[in-house]
Amino acid sequence: MLDAAAMRGEATPMREADQPQSLLMRFGADRPLAMDAGVALAPFQIAYQTYGTLNADKSNAVLVCHALTGDQHVANVHPVTGKEGWWEVMIGPGKPIDTDRYFVICPNVIGACMGSTGPASTNPATGRPYGLDLPVVTIPDMVRAQAMLIDALGVETLFCVIGGSMGGMQVLQWAAAYPTRVFSAIPIATASRHSSQNIAFHEVGRQAVMADPDWRGGRYHEAGVRPEKGLGVARMAAHITYLSDAALHAKFGRRLQNREAPTFSFDADFQIESYLRHQGRAFVQRFDANTYLYLTRAMDYFDLAADHGGRLAGAFKDTRTRFCVVSFTSDWLFPTAESRAVVHALNACGASVSFVEIDTDKGHDAFLLDVPELFSTTRGFLAAAARARGLR
């Protein structure tokens, strides 16, 4: 169920960008965010959600890092779409990340559009949305901002940092940048650097957005329009990469949509076409097009080894963090080889690391879906880490 404003095509995400229906941490001129682009961003804000209760010695905090099109609404009804949180299967009372036991924090990343400072936020210097005036954001920028949030919440050490895809990149960056603040880490379906093919798919998405005349150089908000067609095409292309050939074959095959025979036309004859068009339409109702440019760019730029003299092991030197690296057999966007490279680097550092490759045909999206082996892996790893941490 979309909310009424979204149904009318109004820019509901725009309101969330400045006044989110979330917890909000504001950082003033005295606490700027040092960005990789060389800019000190101030003021800025982080919208976040929490679940469960922080214990007395503040040792049970789990930081959940969201993916490209995710946000902080991980285990509650989404304020724009009215749908359930994107990781309800994983997080809640009695769930693998058990909110009866752990205090879960999920911040919206810097550069996003659900309340943390991003291109849809109002630029205090102009009173208009930043648009492309916001410096390009990187994964380290996101993590640096999250560390400031954690500081403000009075949490010194995170019991666990977990996330999939772009979230997994943040997990790796957390472990590399703040080794003493991360007790355990679960990077899922991710990589230590974005591949050439993945940069290529992102570039197609960005070109699709920027080709839409309603994008207007990123100034569509003021014009009262949105580059819906371009962003829809970008989403459609990306969505294919989140699934697997096998999953598409099983789910749709060559079945026709509500018809007995092909129409010999450019209608959505095939179910897969109808499904993709729906994915495109639904996405543009909840997501900001410039944010799509910024977050894909952040992923493109991510290269943990390059930031450590070209050696990935250099990123994890002397780490005492306990790692559980997870990949999926049918994920061709972040194939198992990418996770294995991370595991090899961790092994080279003598780190404590478990590696689980889960056999599934669900593709990259498996980390968001009902995959029992992911749940049992997470539950078991966290239980062992809790014992080591001395959590009751």
Place this chain on the structure above:
Amino acid sequence: MLDAAAMRGEATPMREADQPQSLLMRFGADRPLAMDAGVALAPFQIAYQTYGTLNADKSNAVLVCHALTGDQHVANVHPVTGKEGWWEVMIGPGKPIDTDRYFVICPNVIGACMGSTGPASTNPATGRPYGLDLPVVTIPDMVRAQAMLIDALGVETLFCVIGGSMGGMQVLQWAAAYPTRVFSAIPIATASRHSSQNIAFHEVGRQAVMADPDWRGGRYHEAGVRPEKGLGVARMAAHITYLSDAALHAKFGRRLQNREAPTFSFDADFQIESYLRHQGRAFVQRFDANTYLYLTRAMDYFDLAADHGGRLAGAFKDTRTRFCVVSFTSDWLFPTAESRAVVHALNACGASVSFVEIDTDKGHDAFLLDVPELFSTTRGFLAAAARARGLR
């Protein structure tokens, strides 16, 4: 080198559509093309090129079927781009398809834009380009038209039909529809039906074209514009699928384009971005956007088993054609499993079939590239077929 008109952005392909710089076979009202969409298309025309000499008993004709973005200019300089033919590595004197020995015919497919009747051709009923008024074209339609061309050329039996990708679909359709007219067949990097994932990628490309306001419902010719941005995005997305992750990694990796450090912007920092943008720009200078819609649709609809009661073997019952099926290890658009399914069906019919899976990292595009094993396979298979055919 682009020709002067193309450099000025003029619609040179438009002129080719009606008055191609090719051999041309016109079919009048007395010889309509029976199309799967239920329409008898008349008049229509086929532009084609030939190489070599037809022998006295007309037994040495090789039909080359081109792929989605190919055309009849297989072994001569292209009249629009000024570049060499797309299969010069394969076809010519002393080449694997030796024009000193064989008579090569390559027709532009129906629905294309280089002189055979397609959406860019003038509709004789209106005096305007067909646009979307042309019935949707299918692979069987293309092959039916080619059979009429071959009839007109006085060739009863083709010594060989060969092609890759969409060309390979035509090869399979030829063998299924005209078994006694095909002595040998070489379907390369193809499938007997388009997969769900492949339909999905095509749908993204079509939506990108149709999202461009300059598409104008397919009536852009009359408006003097072209949906270049949309078609460029479609080409970029498709181009990724023609390569392999490994090839992209080897060719581009994460290398930057003419710069030492990332610019923290949306410029084409990475070589892969620059390369893809170039591919998009070059393509729109030589290709018609509506043709892109038609030919992707033709591939989507192709399903040889469905046309034979759901059994692929039904398509090849009692065939006496000699087959050589070729796939490439790194082709994820038409993976080896698709070729293997064709081979299994042929085996079930007791057909004469060789199957070669070539180990290469070049991806789907391998069929167009300098892949020595493809050349030796083709040369050897044709030599054996020529002996069986009694060619000197």
